[in-house]
């Protein structure tokens with residue numbers, strides 16, 4: 001059953017007062033309690049130990065390994081480098097199959113590692129890499145699969161594990177969006193040969209800048225440690241080519257302080273996401289991502305897909321009209337990675353082969369979601385959307 005527009009307010013693009021007096025961003029970083037941070041920083045300053053396998057990085061690694069379901073967690077200076085190190089730890093050559101519907105870091109990490117990205121279409125409901133399409137992309141030069149749990153929605157892990165096994169390809173997950181996500185009660189990083197998380201300030205758990213690789217085989221930790229620390233195995237032994245990809249103690253201090261607040265943040269986001277879902281239920285032309293059955297979500301973001309035919313306005317029109325209301329919604333991920341200059345010339349980047357990804361990247365809009373957004377603000381965003389669909393023809397004219 002569809003719910004008709006109920007709004008009488010005048011959209012800001014048509015001269016009405018904006019719903020919000022000041023910009024409401026799509027996310028807002030968690031700031032830890034000052035004393036939780038100070039306590040850790042006091043230790044760093046007293047010991048004058050700012051980096052290089054310090055006590056705080058080691059504490060963070062062991063707490064995250066346990067929480068994220070790995071035999072180890074190797075911390076890095078950022079998530080992008082953590083993907084590069086993870087790829088390198090498998091000694092790959094050739095092609096890596098991935099999704100175009102992701103943040104550029106996923107694909108850049110492949111290219112920067114001297115490997116060739118191969119794009120594969122996504123599933124139209126889950127918005128994640130489609131294992132059946134991925135199977136068609138596997139060839140003699142395939143080296144690995146790099147799927148993304150996009151917006152924290154678990155990929156079809158069983159199908160991808162089967163594909164990896166059959167073709168002897170490691171499955172390395174970009175789990176940047178999936179901190180604390182569980183599938184049938186198990187942490188998401190229990191799946192795949194390695195899962196990489198981003199601890200960037202825009203993610204739910206963060207260290208300002210940072211990242212971590214988590215996996216089931218404890219042996220990989222040593223290799224990852226060498227890769228992030230110049231290959232230095234001991235005072236007189238340097239193994240292979242390593243760079244400087246370490247996380248500092250200052251970042252680890254921030255992370256340990258933030259970690260205590262993540263569960264509460266997720267609960268607050270869950271309540272706000274529930275409010276969005278309740279208010280948007282039954283709206284013509286609005287679709288949500290289908291989460292994998294058995295998912296315990298982290299509510300990293302609240303993404304909607306806007307079908308112009310049903311809603312009356314395109315996603316881009318809604319995006320621009322919302323900005324006039326001071327709602328800074330974001331068009332993740334548009335352009336697709338297969339459309340950016342560096343990759344558009346690849347054979348696998350042809351739009352004909354990526355129809356679902358193209359459609360989704362033109363329809364998806366991430367609405368503001370963070371713990372202290374407040375239910376009133378969720379209602380404000382939805383009221384703004386409601387007024388836009390009520391005045392769709394006028395809004396369309398005003399924007400062209």
Ligand SMILES: *Cc1c(COP(=O)(O)O)cnc(C)c1O
Nearest residue numbers: 078079080103105176198199200
């Ligand atoms: C944030 C993000 C990354 C990169 O993380 P950084 O820590 O910023 O380097 C990688 N992949 C995806 C999907 C992301 O959203």
